[in-house]
Amino acid sequence: MYKEILSWSEALIILVPLTVYYTRNYTERYLKIVGWYLVVALLLNTLAGFIWQYNQEFRNFLLGYNIPIYFARNNFIYNIHSIVRTAFFIIFFHSIGVQFKRVNTRIPLMLFFFSVLIVFLFYDSFFIISSKLLALEGLVLLVYCVSFFLAKLKEEELSLEFDAGLVITTGLTVYEAINFFIFLFYDVLIVKAKSFAILMWYVHNVTFSVFCLFIAYAFYGKQKSVASKITHA
Numbered sequence: 001m002y003k004e005i006l007s008w009s010e011a012l013i014i015l016v017p018l019t020v021y022y023t024r025n026y027t028e029r030y031l032k033i034v035g036w037y038l039v040v041a042l043l044l045n046t047l048a049g050f051i052w053q054y055n056q057e058f059r060n061f062l063l064g065y066n067i068p069i070y071f072a073r074n075n076f077i078y079n080i081h082s083i084v085r086t087a088f089f090i091i092f093f094h095s096i097g098v099q100f101k102r103v104n105t106r107i108p109l110m111l112f113f114f115s116v117l118i119v120f121l122f123y124d125s126f127f128i129i130s131s132k133l134l135a136l137e138g139l140v141l142l143v144y145c146v147s148f149f150l151a152k153l154k155e156e157e158l159s160l161e162f163d164a165g166l167v168i169t170t171g172l173t174v175y176e177a178i179n180f181f182i183f184l185f186y187d188v189l190i191v192k193a194k195s196f197a198i199l200m201w202y203v204h205n206v207t208f209s210v211f212c213l214f215i216a217y218a219f220y221g222k223q224k225s226v227a228s229k230i231t232h233a
Contacts, residue, residue, distance in 0.1 A: 051073070090109055131185065
């Protein structure tokens with residue numbers, strides 16, 4: 001029972017920040033980017049959950065329409081999610097950090113997509129969870145997170161205002177830092193220690209839930225901060 005809860009948690013937990021997000025019309029571009037990411041993530045994780053839960057039924061459906069059977073596994077959805085998450089948060093950082101705005105967003109996005117193309121053309125199958133892709137995601141986003149924190153430390157004035165971007169970046173750092181080594185060695189683990197690899201994926205699901213709660217708190221805190229300003233105006 002707990003395995004099903006953990007497996008579905010990566011879809012259900014997204015409803016928490018999404019609910020908070022849709023209680024208010026945020027005008028900040030970086031928050032809208034995160035909101036759109038959550039919508040796409042919910043669709044992807046829900047589809048992954050249904051493929052896992054109803055694998056045999058889905059397999060029979062594919063066979064009935066002569067669709068390749070490798071679509072009956074949800075591995076490719078995790079690869080898509082990794083690409084989507086990296087792309088959205090590259091755009092997020094270029095929307096929020098002054099130090100990132102000096103560089104055209106298209107440049108890091110193009111470099112990332114080119115790296116993804118290299119991974120799937122020469123190293124991994126798109127229909128198997130790619131450790132190289134997931135590790136690439138972790139590396140790229142951790143570099144952005146560390147750069148963001150360093151820029152914050154260099155700010156001359158310390159602001160006591162609620163910083164939604166800082167909260168989201170902290171949650172993303174926790175998620176990527178914990179999962180980086182899981183992602184890096186997942187290919188080896190799934191072959192040599194499958195039960196341990198499955199356990200590590202549950203750790204991934206827990207950290208993703210924590211990340212979503214950070215995002216929910218960022219939305220809520222931003223809403224409270226704006227309301228407080230209006231009250232004291």
